Amino acid sequence: MAEARPRVHREVVSFVRRSSRMNPSQQKAWREHADWVIRVPARDTDTSVAPDAHLDVTDAFGREAPLVVEIGGGTGDVISAVAAKHPDRNYLAFEVFEPAVASTLSKCARAGVDNVRVVVANGVDAVATLIGDRALTELWTFFPDPWHKKRHHKRRLVSRPFADLVAAKLADDGVWRLATDWEDYALAMREVLDEHPLLVNRHDGWAPRWEDRPQSRYEAKGIAAGRTIYDLCYGIREGGRR
Ligand SMILES: C[S@@+](CC[C@H](N)C(=O)[O-])C[C@H]1O[C@@H](n2cnc3c(N)ncnc32)[C@H](O)[C@@H]1O
8 A cells, every 4th residue: 555645734935836947058057066056955845944954154165254145036147246246255045946046057157156055945944944143244135026916925035024034144234135126015025124123224215226236137027017126225223132
């Protein structure tokens, strides 16, 4: 008799599970730069992270340097460009979609960078499990999936529980950079982050566009559709951690 499969509890996640089929150039990048992809044990689903998983960041990059994490970087437009501009920092990407990760690897290779590593995993799990408290110089969440329908708002990445997690992981002088082209999500982000006791808005309202951030694929789509881009930037409130 066939063994009963354990039931996998499907938690609410901020992404849609998609086919991981890659085109030939993505397959090539995946093969050629496999050493930039860090494997971590999963809990149940492929993109989950086992609660006892460990990442030795110094070992992964072969050096100690300020750590920048991006969640949901898509095809790597931003991380490849910024990592090239700041070779003195370590850049770690958490992205669930393998073909996008392959494109990120290929962009990093073209940019000539060696300071980017990628983990194919849910960034929420990954930040919670793999990143030490106060270890982040920067966290980026640029153009997260908007989840328009009200009944889907619980799937949005930027939420109070996620803000609690980020607040624990940011260094005292660390920053959380966000951007979106959806006004209602931008306003929801402001509401969650402005009322967080540990976080402080680094600007008076919306942040100016971060000059290092090149236009990503999703940003370009938003602009082409006539939408306004909203940038946000938060840090840790002075004395907030006492
Ligand atoms: C709308 S796209 C934006 C991509 C990119 N930031 C850009 O501006 O082009 C959102 C990306 O986030 C990824 N994603 C969504 N939730 C995620 C999560 N919890 N962890 C890791 N990646 C996630 C998706 O696979 C997708 O590539």
